[in-house]
Amino acid sequence: MELEIKREKLVLRVGTQKYEWHIEPRYWRNPFIYVGILILVPIAVYFLYPQWLPTVIDANLLAAIAIPLGWMTIGTGRMNFGPQFYIGVGGFTAALCSINLGWPPFVTLLMAILAGLIFGLLMSPLSIIAGGLYYTLLTLLFPLVFLEITFIYTDLFKGDTGLFGIAQMVNVGHFTVNQFLICLMSLFMMLLYMFIVDKIMRSKFAASMAAINDDEEVAEAMGVNVKKIKIISFTIPAVMIAVIGWFYAHYYGTFSGVTYLPLAFMVKVLLVSMIGGRVQIYGNVIGGYFIVILELFLSSVLGEYSQVVFPIILLILLLTLPEGLFGLYRKRRYREYLPTLHVRR
Amino acid sequence: MTEILKIDSVSKHFGGLMAINDVSFSIIEGETLGLMGPNGAGKTTLVNMITGKYLADSGNIQFMGHDITRMPAYRRCKLGISRTYQIPRPFPELTALMSVVVSALYGKDRANQSLEDAATEATHYLEFCGLFSKRNVLGKDLTLYELRGLELARALATTPKLIFVDEVMAGLNPDEAYKAVRLLERAKEEFGVTILWIEHVMAALMQAAQRVVVLHYGQKICEGLPQDVANDPYVIECYLGSCHV
Numbered sequence: 001m002e003l004e005i006k007r008e009k010l011v012l013r014v015g016t017q018k019y020e021w022h023i024e025p026r027y028w029r030n031p032f033i034y035v036g037i038l039i040l041v042p043i044a045v046y047f048l049y050p051q052w053l054p055t056v057i058d059a060n061l062l063a064a065i066a067i068p069l070g071w072m073t074i075g076t077g078r079m080n081f082g083p084q085f086y087i088g089v090g091g092f093t094a095a096l097c098s099i100n101l102g103w104p105p106f107v108t109l110l111m112a113i114l115a116g117l118i119f120g121l122l123m124s125p126l127s128i129i130a131g132g133l134y135y136t137l138l139t140l141l142f143p144l145v146f147l148e149i150t151f152i153y154t155d156l157f158k159g160d161t162g163l164f165g166i167a168q169m170v171n172v173g174h175f176t177v178n179q180f181l182i183c184l185m186s187l188f189m190m191l192l193y194m195f196i197v198d199k200i201m202r203s204k205f206a207a208s209m210a211a212i213n214d215d216e217e218v219a220e221a222m223g224v225n226v227k228k229i230k231i232i233s234f235t236i237p238a239v240m241i242a243v244i245g246w247f248y249a250h251y252y253g254t255f256s257g258v259t260y261l262p263l264a265f266m267v268k269v270l271l272v273s274m275i276g277g278r279v280q281i282y283g284n285v286i287g288g289y290f291i292v293i294l295e296l297f298l299s300s301v302l303g304e305y306s307q308v309v310f311p312i313i314l315l316i317l318l319l320t321l322p323e324g325l326f327g328l329y330r331k332r333r334y335r336e337y338l339p340t341l342h343v344r345r
Numbered sequence: 346m347t348e349i350l351k352i353d354s355v356s357k358h359f360g361g362l363m364a365i366n367d368v369s370f371s372i373i374e375g376e377t378l379g380l381m382g383p384n385g386a387g388k389t390t391l392v393n394m395i396t397g398k399y400l401a402d403s404g405n406i407q408f409m410g411h412d413i414t415r416m417p418a419y420r421r422c423k424l425g426i427s428r429t430y431q432i433p434r435p436f437p438e439l440t441a442l443m444s445v446v447v448s449a450l451y452g453k454d455r456a457n458q459s460l461e462d463a464a465t466e467a468t469h470y471l472e473f474c475g476l477f478s479k480r481n482v483l484g485k486d487l488t489l490y491e492l493r494g495l496e497l498a499r500a501l502a503t504t505p506k507l508i509f510v511d512e513v514m515a516g517l518n519p520d521e522a523y524k525a526v527r528l529l530e531r532a533k534e535e536f537g538v539t540i541l542w543i544e545h546v547m548a549a550l551m552q553a554a555q556r557v558v559v560l561h562y563g564q565k566i567c568e569g570l571p572q573d574v575a576n577d578p579y580v581i582e583c584y585l586g587s588c589h590v
């Protein structure tokens with residue numbers, strides 16, 4: 001392993017592999033502004049409207065689910081309609097370990113990662129066996145089956161009441177400050193995911209993923225190990241999403257299947273992903289904020305009917321905005337810098 | 346005269362249809378082998394079997410001493426087998442450059458190749474195929490002629506030893522067809538690849554191929570020098586459509 005710093009890029013060599021990483025400061029302005037604004041939001045909310053902190057946390061976490069979901073969609077070339085399954089896996093693992101065994105959050109985090117890894121690996125062959133609509137339907141079924149299981153084994157999962165008494169993530173003794181800290185953590189989590197996925201979307205790995213997304217058979221004929229890449233880009237995002245489940249469990253102190261596993265939650269996540277776009281994942285944050293605000297607005301205006309309106313919005317966006325809001329921006333201000341990826345799904 | 350590929354009595358059926366029935370022949374390193382046959386003769390199926398899209402029902406395929414009969418397609422590619430498609434299959438949402446980059450990155454296990462190195466290399470193949478000015482055009486926006494060039498660039502970028510070319514002239518006007526054939530000849534000179542060339546236009550194969558194999562209803566009915574094959578009464582009969590196997 002060897003790291004070399006050139007004028008405008010870092011070159012990392014691991015064995016016979018070589019990775020290049022552009023560090024030209026003239027491309028740093030926009031990311032800096034973007035991250036700066038994102039950090040200002042919770043601070044401003046804390047001082048001006050502290051009662052809105054949960055909304056900001058929600059938005060960050062939704063975006064943090066949608067970002068790995070984007071990777072999963074591209075890398076497997078299929079739409080996964082059941083990301084909330086992994087929320088359930090991570091959340092229940094964390095909750096059960098915390099309540100029954102009394103383990104602290106950072107230990108339950110490891111367990112949630114492990115559980116996500118196991119379930120991700122177990123389910124990843126689906127992306128090889130099943131294609132198109134069948135895959136989408138199967139992934140849609142899993143969380144619902146999981147929900148049933150929480151009701152059937154209700155003494156373990158407390159399907160009816162939810163699990164209570166999960167250890168708090170942070171506790172400094174002041175409610176608003178707690179929320180502020182959690183808000184910062186959710187932001188950090190989201191930014192970390194964005195950073196990781198963004199780096200992957202600009203790597204060699206992304207080239208193979210984009211090829212798989214367009215035509216698996218041709219990709220394989222051109223030497224891409226399609227199965228390997230699909231399994232990797234199914235499993236790692238699954239783990240990343242499971243970690244968000246862990247976050248939910250320790251943030252609320254309660255965890256119940258009914259909150260996360262039904263379709264309503266899935267629709268929210270997919271909406272964020274639709275609005276945000278899947279290759280250019282920066283839009284997911286805007287998608288997250290947009291959805292939580294839309295949800296507040298719709299439920300205050302329409303009440304119960306907002307449950308119906310959300311899927312309709314999702315459907316319209318699926319048809320009209322394949323590359324998300326950021327895709328629109330990019331179309332207008334197209335600038336070829338590195339080879340760029342466009343992705344169909 | 347070393348054999349680069351040796352096919353030994355392979356068969357493939359789709360349901361009741363024998364698409365390939367006990368076909369054997371070999372390809373010699375450096376040659377251009379023509380593969381002819383009427384529509385539905387099984388030419389594309391044979392290529393699909395050698396490149397790994399389908400597995401042979403029976404028989405044996407050897408490539409440079411490796412038994413590749415049951416090998417997954419991507420490993421055959423890394424060994425040095427590449428192909429173009431009869432109906433071009435570009436990556437519709439990737440730019441021409443990125444499609445070739447994929448081949449350059451994954452077509453062979455190469456040490457010390459970053460994404461940008463691959464892009465530089467891909468540029469070379471695009472330029473060779475006359476597509477440099479189209480490097481930022483999406484696959485779905487290219488014309489048929491450009492797509493044929495892109496298919497070849499993509500195939501060459503995997504640094505193959507053997508290329509299967511499934512019809513270069515179909516659908517092109519005479520001028521473009523001539524250019525496409527010239528491109529293939531140049532590729533052969535410059536990269537020293539062995540070519541198996543499927544074509545319906547007999548005249549083109551007569552000129553370019555050193556040997557010709559003729560398939561009919563999944564069976565090899567003739568193999569030999571182009572002029573001998575062209576004068577074979579049985580082959581002529583099959584092309585006129587009155588023979589039965």
Ligand SMILES: Nc1ncnc2c1ncn2[C@@H]1O[C@H](COP(=O)(O)OP(=O)(O)OP(=O)(O)O)[C@@H](O)[C@H]1O
Nearest residue numbers: 359362364382383384385386387388389390391431
């Ligand atoms: N995947 C498949 N499933 C079922 N039948 C198939 C399949 N692929 C090919 N066939 C059949 O196998 C036979 C041979 O087809 P193939 O495409 O190999 O012919 P070809 O020689 O390439 O013809 P053409 O000159 O039209 O390209 C045809 O009858 C075709 O219908």
Ligand SMILES: [Mg+2]
Nearest residue numbers: 388389390431
């Ligand atoms: Mg054919």
